[in-house]
Amino acid sequence: MDELVRLLSKFIKxxxxxxxxxxxxxxxxxxxxxxxxxxxxxYSLMFDNIKLALEKGVPVCQDTGVLMxxxxxxxxxxxxNVLQEAVTAATIKATEDVPLRPNVVEPFEEKxxxxxxxxRLPWIEWNILSNADYAEIVLxxxxxxxxxxGNAKVLPPASGFKGVIEFVLDVVxxxxxxxxxxxxxxxxxxxxxxTAALLSKxxxxxxxxxxxxNPKAALLERIIYDKVCGLEIGPQGLGGKTSVLGVxxxxxxxxxATLAVGISTGCWAHRRGVIKIKSDLTYELPxxxxxxx
Amino acid sequence: MSLVINTPIKDDVLERINVGDIIYLxxxxxxxxxxxxxxxxxxxxxxxxxxxxxxxxxxxxxxKKVDGGWSIVSIxxxxxxxxxxxxxxFIERTGVKMIIGKGGMGSRTAxxxxxxxxxxxxxxxxxxxxxxxxxxxVLGVEWLDLGxxxxxxxxEVENFGPLIISIDTKGNNMFDERIKSxxxxxxxxxxxxxxxxxxxx
Ligand code: SF4
Numbered sequence: 001m002d003e004l005v006r007l008l009s010k011f012i013k014x015x016x017x018x019x020x021x022x023x024x025x026x027x028x029x030x031x032x033x034x035x036x037x038x039x040x041x042x043y044s045l046m047f048d049n050i051k052l053a054l055e056k057g058v059p060v061c062q063d064t065g066v067l068m069x070x071x072x073x074x075x076x077x078x079x080x081n082v083l084q085e086a087v088t089a090a091t092i093k094a095t096e097d098v099p100l101r102p103n104v105v106e107p108f109e110e111k112x113x114x115x116x117x118x119x120r121l122p123w124i125e126w127n128i129l130s131n132a133d134y135a136e137i138v139l140x141x142x143x144x145x146x147x148x149x150g151n152a153k154v155l156p157p158a159s160g161f162k163g164v165i166e167f168v169l170d171v172v173x174x175x176x177x178x179x180x181x182x183x184x185x186x187x188x189x190x191x192x193x194x195t196a197a198l199l200s201k202x203x204x205x206x207x208x209x210x211x212x213x214n215p216k217a218a219l220l221e222r223i224i225y226d227k228v229c230g231l232e233i234g235p236q237g238l239g240g241k242t243s244v245l246g247v248x249x250x251x252x253x254x255x256x257a258t259l260a261v262g263i264s265t266g267c268w269a270h271r272r273g274v275i276k277i278k279s280d281l282t283y284e285l286p287x288x289x290x291x292x293x
Numbered sequence: 294m295s296l297v298i299n300t301p302i303k304d305d306v307l308e309r310i311n312v313g314d315i316i317y318l319x320x321x322x323x324x325x326x327x328x329x330x331x332x333x334x335x336x337x338x339x340x341x342x343x344x345x346x347x348x349x350x351x352x353x354x355x356x357k358k359v360d361g362g363w364s365i366v367s368i369x370x371x372x373x374x375x376x377x378x379x380x381x382x383f384i385e386r387t388g389v390k391m392i393i394g395k396g397g398m399g400s401r402t403a404x405x406x407x408x409x410x411x412x413x414x415x416x417x418x419x420x421x422x423x424x425x426x427x428x429x430x431v432l433g434v435e436w437l438d439l440g441x442x443x444x445x446x447x448x449e450v451e452n453f454g455p456l457i458i459s460i461d462t463k464g465n466n467m468f469d470e471r472i473k474s475x476x477x478x479x480x481x482x483x484x485x486x487x488x489x490x491x492x493x494x
Binding site: 038041042045046048049052053056058059060061062063064099100101102103105111112114144145148160161162165166169170173177178180216219220223227230231232233235236237238239267268269 | 352353354355356357366367368369371372374395396397415417418419420421422423425426439440441442443455457467468471472474475476478479481482483486487489490493494
């Protein structure tokens with residue numbers, strides 16, 4: 001268990017101080033496409049910041065968010081019984097070691113717990129893999145500015161995809177400015193607010209540049225992408241043609257009487273990492289090429 | 294225009310600055326965000342230091358204890374708009390001269406900037422390590438009981454920027470224009486959506 005905690009806390013540190021390969025590549029591509037005055041200046045500051053964070057081993061952004069874990073765990077993973085405990089212990093350890101910003105506030109006591117652990121936090125979404133002997137853990141650092149954009153709504157199905165697109169554009173044109181654009185946009189479609197909202201967050205975990213396997217959903221991604229780019233929000237909202245890292249749509253089948261839409265954004269400092277831990281505690285970091293914990 | 298400004302900030306310097314200008318700051322900078330605004334204005338506590346002629350920063354840093362004091366690990370701006378409902382009174386009552394944050398602020402803050410000769414500036418969000426590099430030292434901290442992000446961190450900064458002026462002392466507001474432009478583009482994007490979708494989806 002101690003070794004697992006150590007491994008997880010090092011993984012948390014990596015996620016806080018280093019952007020994943022796909023995000024870095026996407027930012028580079030966007031920066032070479034941006035020609036607005038402010039936009040170019042902002043990208044160059046971002047890259048300085050990314051480099052400096054790595055050199056000094058400190059968080060890319062001061063808002064290291066609330067830690068959200070999405071865990072696919074095999075029923076034969078030898079640490080399955082202590083995994084939750086280990087995740088919590090690693091959160092406390094990383095908060096002190098890195099350090100991370102203590103962000104967890106108990107809503108009724110109005111008190112910052114100081115260690116990023118609180119009621120139901122760190123947040124964990126579980127998925128069980130029958131008979132597998134490994135765990136795949138995705139960590140997302142949910143910052144405040146980027147979480148404020150979040151929204152969900154249940155539309156009458158007659159609104160159709162038109163209603164979906166209108167809702168997305170309303171939300172993005174309102175709060176999107178504050179989500180440190182260029183942001184990644186996740187859209188979830190389902191039956192109820194919470195399933196659509198959760199799917200929109202899962203959409204943010206998908207690799208940047210990937211498309212939904214359903215060609216029609218992929219087309220919706222494309223259409224929303226074009227429309228959001230058309231708003232010319234630009235880096236930090238100051239205008240420009242690069243506003244989004246991508247648009248990812250995830251969906252479930254729905255009730256015939258509802259069309260629920262969820263929206264999540266992930267800011268340019270999109271800190272979501274993946275670690276696959278095997279039964280002997282060896283690991284893979286698919287999004288951080290060459291990194292050893 | 295690009296300019297270096299020293300604290301305490303003088304009105305005549307500030308009045309020469311316009312929306313879109315870039316400035317860098319030397320001197321004292323104090324962080325103040327949601328809870329500090331509320332404690333002062335809603336709960337009526339006196340601020341533990343005078344902010345007159347000083348800049349404030351909407352920010353909650355990551356800090357580290359070093360012998361005898363603190364050091365700033367990472368410090369970037371937070372969303373200024375959250376302070377919109379309180380900023381007019383804050384500017385009026387403290388005499389603060391510069392508000393630094395990310396994203397824009399609204400018309401009430403722009404009014405206060407015009408009336409009391411202050412400006413709002415943005416520091417590019419997320420560039421928190423670059424910002425931390427420009428902090429020379431932590432002069433002190435107040436209201437630490439609010440938690441690290443919400444406390445008043447009193448910092449000595451050097452060449453702190455780039456700060457892009459988004460509201461000037463004339464009350465011009467860059468983000469008003471931005472929001473108008475985004476909304477008119479949205480209108481265009483949604484035009485003929487029915488037709489577009491029936492042919493594509
Ligand atoms: S939106 Fe993201 S990059 Fe911007 S301040 Fe928040 S966490 Fe940092």
